[in-house]
Amino acid sequence: MTGYILVIDDDPSIRRMVTSYFEDNGVPAIALAGGLELGRHLANRQPSAIILDLRLGQEDGLDLLRQIRSHSDVPVIITTGHRRDEIDRVLGLELGADDYLTKPFSLRELIARVRAVLRRQEMGRAGRSREQERGGYRFGGWRVERRARRLLDPGGKQVALTKGEYALLLAFLEAPQRPLTRDHLMQATRIHEDVYDRSIDVKVLRLRRKLEIDPDAPRMIRTERGVGYVFMATVEPF
Structure with a gap:
């Protein structure tokens, strides 16, 4: 040490x-x-x-x-x-x-x-x-470019993400269709960009507002009761 x-x-x-x-x-x-x-x-x-x-x-x-x-x-x-x-x-x-x-x-x-x-x-x-050396992900028409650290919507328009939202999205994209606990997601987003708001549930809500057609009826990020969350979209690395 x-x-x-x-x-x-x-x-x-x-x-x-x-x-x-x-x-x-x-x-x-x-x-x-x-x-x-x-x-x-x-x-x-x-x-x-x-x-x-x-x-x-x-x-x-x-x-x-x-x-x-x-x-x-x-x-x-x-x-x-x-x-x-x-x-x-x-x-x-x-x-x-x-x-x-x-x-x-x-x-x-x-x-x-x-x-x-x-x-x-x-x-x-x-x-x-390692992230800087990798290409990115495609899912549901969306695209994440890891080298540039940016998210593009299906129309090719860049969607702004905070550091915490970006880290949360990567955690989902690296394990699609798998239930991820709140503790796992907390560790994945522990980058301290927001001193006063550490709640994973709040971060998921914010990310849903940017990804989902209807954030109140999410289809991409599903809540797994008693466990955490599941990213439902098919993810293709590139």
């Missing part, structure tokens, strides 16, 4: 425990107590991943997560141990966190989760690199 892990927690004993464990396992780590230090730190350095406690005394870790996501896609694992932990986890994931752990947590599991999110990030980079 290159780089270092940034640990943000207002409890000095947890900061010492986590950083010492990481260092003992060959993973450089730096600890901060809160947001003021974080702003100064990120102005000059970029960690490989951040472990962020959501309850930092008078500070709200969700606000810090928004701050991080406003200018960085660094992997973030949130930790929480309070009664609001469930809603905190949901909000944290929707604001762009990559994983979460509830206190008290196993240090062995924590370092494993850090390594897992770093692997996913590296796989995403490799996938984007």
